[in-house]
Amino acid sequence: MKVFQHVNDIGDLKATVKEALKVKQNRFAHKDLGENKTLLMVFFNSSLRTRLSTQKAAMNLGMNVIVLDVNQGAWKLETERGVIMDGDKSEHLLEAIPVMGCYCDVIGVRSFARFENKQDDYEERIFNQFVKYSGRPVFAMETATVHPLQAFADVITIEEHKEVERPKVVLTWAPHPKALPQAVPNSFAEWINATDYDFVIACPEGYELDEQFTHGAKITHDQDEALRGADFVYAKNWSCFRDPNYGKIISKDMNWTITAEKMALTRNAHFMHCLPVRRNMIVTDEVIEGERSLVIPEAANREISCQVVLKRILESLA
Ligand code: AN0
Ligand code: CP
Secondary structure: OOEEOOHHHHOOHHHHHHHHHHHHHOOOOOOOOOOOOEEEEEEOOOOOHHHHHHHHHHHHOOOEEEEEEOOOOOOOEEOOOOOOOOOOOOEEHHHHHHHHHHOOOEEEEEOOOOOOOHHHHHOOHHHHHHHHHOOOOEEEOOOOOOOHHHHHHHHHHHHHHOOOOOOEEEEEEOOOOOOOOOHHHHHHHHHHHOOOOEEEEEOOOOOOOOHHHHOOOEEEOOHHHHHOOOOEEEEEOOOOOOOOOOOOOOOOOHHHOEOHHHHOOOOOOEEEOOOOOOEOOOEOHHHHHOOOEOHHHHHHHHHHHHHHHHHHHHHHHO
16 A cells, blocks of 8 residues: 555455454554554644554554654745745755655655645645655545544444444534634545445535535434434534635534533434544533543544554555
8 A cells, every 4th residue: 555545545444444453452463564664754733643643553563653743843844836935934845755755664644724725625735745756655644635544443443332233323513613624524424435334414504525525425404313313423523615615614503512412312322523622612521421432442443543554554565
């Protein structure tokens, strides 16, 4: 595997989840695979889980790890070609990327949507430059439009906790004070669409996601209707995808917060969120602390999803 960005990049999802559960049973079984191989993690944005779980996964495979926080200590990077660089940016991405490639064997990139230009975000301008110019396999640690390591961990978590063969999974928008990317819900939709689960997306009008990810899922603007009979409730805020409001907030409706009353509509559903989460905006204290909350097991599975991805990449280098 040379690029990891979409569910199709890992081949058969069922078989890959099986592989993940096997890795989880013995996470040091392949500790020689990464010997003398170096992972470079490049962060344009903050992280807690991705930063720690990706390092841990790499260490389980015997890799060395270098972390670069682009906005702390590195030169400020220009990303547009053709710009006269007379401002505060000392270096261009077009030199920085191949230089980074000199010092490592695999690169992980975190680069969120900037919401300046929808086309730039949805063409994955930053991530694709790493693919094109680094000369190394590259995987997404949340890019402008996707967060596949999270979605993969979420599918593993659902497989581990489902109580019926074909669970009803609800992805619901919830309110948040700041504009957030669509990457997490995009990938969640893409990966759940690759399973045979009953999948419903609930969001206020105007918050519909890009159909390239949601295609095939049921979409409703009635959260209560979506929650009825749900086995898993996956809450997340995102900003608008559709024009003319791309990257903007058009609702902060607190009636969409996941409360105990909302969870009572479900079939004793598990609560899920990728974290970080704003309590009592997205979800109440009571629900996130409740015994059906899976937020910590989801985070724990980030080590596993990443280890499977790194294993595939290392196997293709060998
Ligand atoms: C990010 C987002 O919503 O995409 C990262 C989530 C994993 N969240 C925030 O910026 C708060
Ligand atoms: N869920 C997730 O990716 O968290 P971080 O932003 O802390 O990495």
